[in-house]
Amino acid sequence: MFFASDNAGPAHPQVMEALLAANTGHARPYGNDDLSRQAVEAIHALFEAPQASVHLVATGTAANALSLAALTPPWGTAFCADLAHVEEDECNAPEFFSGGAKLSPVATENAKITPEALKAALARRPKGDVHVPQPSALTLTQATERGTLYTLAELAALTALARENGLATHLDGARFANACAALGCTPAEMTWKAGIDAVSFGGTKNGLLGVEAVIFFDLAHDWELALRRKRAAHLFSKHRFLAAQMLAYLQGGLWLEMAQQANEKAARLAKGLRACPQVTLTHSPEVNMIFARFPAALHTRLQAAGAVYSASETAEGEITARFVTDWSLPEAEIDRFLALL
Numbered sequence: 055m056f057f058a059s060d061n062a063g064p065a066h067p068q069v070m071e072a073l074l075a076a077n078t079g080h081a082r083p084y085g086n087d088d089l090s091r092q093a094v095e096a097i098h099a100l101f102e103a104p105q106a107s108v109h110l111v112a113t114g115t116a117a118n119a120l121s122l123a124a125l126t127p128p129w130g131t132a133f134c135a136d137l138a139h140v141e142e143d144e145c146n147a148p149e150f151f152s153g154g155a156k157l158s159p160v161a162t163e164n165a166k167i168t169p170e171a172l173k174a175a176l177a178r179r180p181k182g183d184v185h186v187p188q189p190s191a192l193t194l195t196q197a198t199e200r201g202t203l204y205t206l207a208e209l210a211a212l213t214a215l216a217r218e219n220g221l222a223t224h225l226d227g228a229r230f231a232n233a234c235a236a237l238g239c240t241p242a243e244m245t246w247k248a249g250i251d252a253v254s255f256g257g258t259k260n261g262l263l264g265v266e267a268v269i270f271f272d273l274a275h276d277w278e279l280a281l282r283r284k285r286a287a288h289l290f291s292k293h294r295f296l297a298a299q300m301l302a303y304l305q306g307g308l309w310l311e312m313a314q315q316a317n318e319k320a321a322r323l324a325k326g327l328r329a330c331p332q333v334t335l336t337h338s339p340e341v342n343m344i345f346a347r348f349p350a351a352l353h354t355r356l357q358a359a360g361a362v363y364s365a366s367e368t369a370e371g372e373i374t375a376r377f378v379t380d381w382s383l384p385e386a387e388i389d390r391f392l393a394l395l
Contacts, residue, residue, distance in 0.1 A: 065261060076089060081294045089298050101269065106272075109279050121252050125275075128154040164337065195228075196209070229343075231313035316342035319388060322385065323379060326388070
């Protein structure tokens with residue numbers, strides 16, 4: 055009954071098979087091999103963006119930090135949700151890799167930035183005032199840190215406002231596939247067609263061993279990103295092992311299939327949680343993440359029985375818990391947990 059994180063699940067067998075196949079013979083290092091070329095071409099095709107700049111890295115933190123560093127000068131600021139991973143969980147990596155740029159948290163509704171909140175944040179950082187960090191970028195998380203989603207219209211409204219104020223927009227897509235599956239849209243529709251300039255295309259939370267793609271939809275930052283990746287120690291010499299994972303992920307729509315499976319399992323779990331009178335869902339789950347509140351005594355019994363999930367105590371003595379499902383989670387474990395509940 056393991057619901058702690060989709061990071062904790064196994065890599066998909068097709069990914070492991072691709073790694074074994076890549077381990078045969080020799081290949082040119084540092085991304086100059088055939089698999090790396092094919093992975094870039096596959097991303098171009100998936101995003102309908104043949105001119106996009108694509109760089110593979112090993113972690114989501116690297117993907118986000120290098121993207122924001124390319125968009126935000128040391129005297130600049132990137133606006134982010136007050137719950138954003140870049141603000142709460144990346145140990146100042148964006149600030150470090152940008153050489154000192156600032157993150158400006160924006161208040162959220164249902165874990166999402168609204169145009170009104172962004173306008174208020176922009177008013178607090180007037181462009182052209184030498185005394186304040188200069189507005190440079192907006193970063194959005196899709197799906198959000200609370201398992202909610204921006205609609206395509208909401209994304210377009212925010213990117214339009216950003217563009218009006220001279221900001222580039224980055225999308226943290228750690229759960230990009232889950233969002234696409236839930237919205238029933240294409241990667242292009244959720245990114246450059248909605249005004250997104252750059253995306254961290256995640257795979258580690260969705261059945262990969264460890265690879266993310268930094269994608270910019272024009273080539274203006276391509277050489278800079280190549281240099282930043284090398285300087286950040288994320289240019290693997292045996293780059294083909296990153297590329298092999300990404301290729302397996304994209305071939306045959308595996309990336310979307312796994313995300314759909316994870317979302318469906320979360321929906322099964324959410325239905326059971328709603329049926330328990332002691333449990334309140336704090337957000338309406340739209341992808342594979344569920345947040346719930348329930349009595350501490352119930353939490354103690356669940357943990358004693360072997361259920362694993364993230365939890366924190368509220369001021370009222372209740373427990374707020376996060377449940378995350380991945381593609382591999384057996385439905386029998388969900389049903390066992392719900393029977394126990």
